Amino acid sequence: MARMETDMPWFRELSAEDRSWVGVIVQAGIRGFVDWYRQAADQPAPGSTEMVASVFGAAPRALAGVINLQQTVDLVRLSIEVVEANVEQLLEPGDAADVRAAVLRYAREVAFATAEVYARAAEQRGAWDARLEALVVDAVLRSEPDETLLSRASALGWAGRGDVAVVLGTAAPDRSDTDTFDEVRRSARSAGMDALCAVQGDRLVVVLGGVADPRSAAERVADHFGDGPVVVGPVAADLGQAHVSARAALSALRAAPGWPAAPRPVRSTDLLPERALAGDGHARRHLVDEVYLPLLHARGALIDTLATYVERGSSIEASARALFVHPNTVRYRLRQVGELTGLSPGDPRDAFTLEIALVLGRQSARTS
Secondary structure, eight states, rough: HHHHHHHHHHHHHHHHHHHHHHHHHHHHHHHHHHHHHEEEHOOOOHHHHIIIIHHHTSSSSGGGGGGGGHHHHHHHHHHHHHHHHHHHHHSHHHHHHHHHHHHHHHHHHHHHHHHHHHHHHHHHHHHHHEEEEEEEEEEEEEEEEEEHHHHHHHHTOOOOOOEEEEEEEEEEESHHHHHHHHHHHHOOOOOOOOEEEEEEEEEEEEEESSSSSHHHHHHGGGGGBBBOOOOEEEBBBGGGGHHHHHHHHHHHHHHHHGOOOOOSEEEEGGGHHHHTTTOHHHHHHHHIIIIHHHHHSSSHHHHHHHHHHHTEEEEEEEEHHHHSSHHHHHHHHHHHHHHHHHHOSSHHHHHHHHHHHHHHHHTTOOOO
């Protein structure tokens, strides 16, 4: 104990209770060696499982969370040094060599027992972390954030670096969940992001933190999903708001089969038409509020020009004749539509989105 006080700074920083438990472990180890040597020194030393019970069994399991593996190895090494240094003072010279050899055999099993103790602790901690992570992700998906959400995520290493986005897709069937999660976290860390993962049924859910651009962030982890679409929701301010991203991503994943040529990963906002057709009220309101109403309130008859352009099969000349204007006027107005909505009528995919927005806006009969 005196050597531990002088040689191990971490031991001096322990509480009195924890230092006493360390002393109990050391005493149990030395007593166990003496008992074994007295009874049958020519027999193999007790196995690691038996050693765990006899040496480490007296100490509380929580001590493994106070003293790490490296510190325990240092403790075992120092104990062996102290025993060997005092063997000659305690024994006759003819017995010292035999005892030293026995100490080495016994110490080997102590080392195996130490590894077993920490392996069990790591396994239990890993299982607990997996359950905790699943709870956090489930709370995000079910839109049930509470005061425990952030503390649970913090216990899992969530740093809360900034904006959050949820990525969804099919879980790879040929890989274990643990391997997939490790690969996702590794990819996220290399990009400076946090990651929380869970598998629900055949669906892999990844919550990313520190997201600058949702599409770029999803590309970092897309290869770890199985076949099929991979969708990413819009960024949310923090983990407490991540359910907004999750809701959009879930809706987009259900609607994704409607656009077989969608990129992988695809943003939930790129699937607004399919989501609206599938009955997503949030997508319908977004198209009306962000596309239809701005066109309706814009100057220059933009909405009439767009409607005519769609009805005339995207023909500028036919639209110009129907509107009694020059084709260049139609081109100018369509450019304004693109600048106002971010959707180009000349692009087939954007034209489809604009058409759906027109239909939904007319159905809503809203003017503001």
